[in-house]
Amino acid sequence: METEFQDGKQEVIEAWYMDDSEEDQRLPHHRDPKEFIPLDKLSELGIISWRLNPDNWENDENLKKIREARGYSYMDICDVCPEKLPNYEIKIKNFFEEHLHTDEEIRYCLEGSVKKGGMIVLPAGMYHRFTLDNENYIKAMRLFVGEPVWTPYNRPHDHLPARKEYLDKLLKPEGQAVEAR
Numbered sequence: 001m002e003t004e005f006q007d008g009k010q011e012v013i014e015a016w017y018m019d020d021s022e023e024d025q026r027l028p029h030h031r032d033p034k035e036f037i038p039l040d041k042l043s044e045l046g047i048i049s050w051r052l053n054p055d056n057w058e059n060d061e062n063l064k065k066i067r068e069a070r071g072y073s074y075m076d077i078c079d080v081c082p083e084k085l086p087n088y089e090i091k092i093k094n095f096f097e098e099h100l101h102t103d104e105e106i107r108y109c110l111e112g113s114v115k116k117g118g119m120i121v122l123p124a125g126m127y128h129r130f131t132l133d134n135e136n137y138i139k140a141m142r143l144f145v146g147e148p149v150w151t152p153y154n155r156p157h158d159h160l161p162a163r164k165e166y167l168d169k170l171l172k173p174e175g176q177a178v179e180a181r
Contacts, residue, residue, distance in 0.1 A: 012109070012118030013049045015042055025096045025131045046123035046169065054110040054117045057141065063108075066119070072106060072143040081137040088136075095130040099152035102162040103145065112138035125166025127155055 015037040018029040042049070053060050066072070082088040101124060108119040113135035122128050132138055142148070157163060 012051050012115035013039065013042070013120060014115065024134075025093070026134045026136070028133075046126060046166070048121040050119045051117050052108065052119050054108070057108070057110060063119075067143065070121075071145045073146060074144040074148055076142050076148070077110065077139065078142060079137075079139050080132065092131060094152075097152075098127050098129050098155045100125055100127050100155075100157060100160070100163060100166075101150070101152060102160060103149050106143040108141040108143065110139045110141055112140075114138045123166055123169075125160065125162035125164070 016028075017031050017035045017037065019031050021027075021029055023029070039049075050062070050066065052062055052066075057063055067075075079085070080088075080092070085091055101122075103124050105122040105128070106119070109116050113133055142150075144150075153160060
């Protein structure tokens with residue numbers, strides 16, 4: 001499933017190394033010179049992504065296939081913008097704190113200036129952050145396996161089993177057993 005629906009993915013998924021600036025988090029924060037992370041490197045880190053059709057998501061057979069194959073039984077739609085998210089400025093500042101989750105984080109961009117049509121899966125235990133650009137808008141689908149669990153654990157939380165399992169997967173060659181501890 002991870003290798004399907006890849007046409008045009010590079011147009012909707014983009015990652016780069018960030019500078020250390022304290023400026024507004026909605027700015028790109030590129031290093032000088034800009035240093036983008038190739039899609040194959042993101043894949044090595046356990047990140048899965050697809051390009052789907054956000055204009056017809058209700059009837060999208062590809063989305064249905066992904067949900068079935070990965071067990072995403074729960075979904076909701078959220079608008080992240082000042083008009084619809086109470087305490088918007090506080091919440092996006094919190095989202096920007098580097099954190100991890102004990103379950104996968106799955107987001108599908110349906111509208112907004114953030115790359116529309118991109119669906120991304122961040123593995124459990126991977127530190128990450130979220131922000132918007134200066135347009136301050138995204139309509140996103142959130143997907144979950146079972147009931148939604150959306151607890152962020154701000155860095156450092158390296159003691160969590162999800163973090164240890166994530167690191168073990170990165171450090172062990174595929175097919176090699178991971179030692180139980």
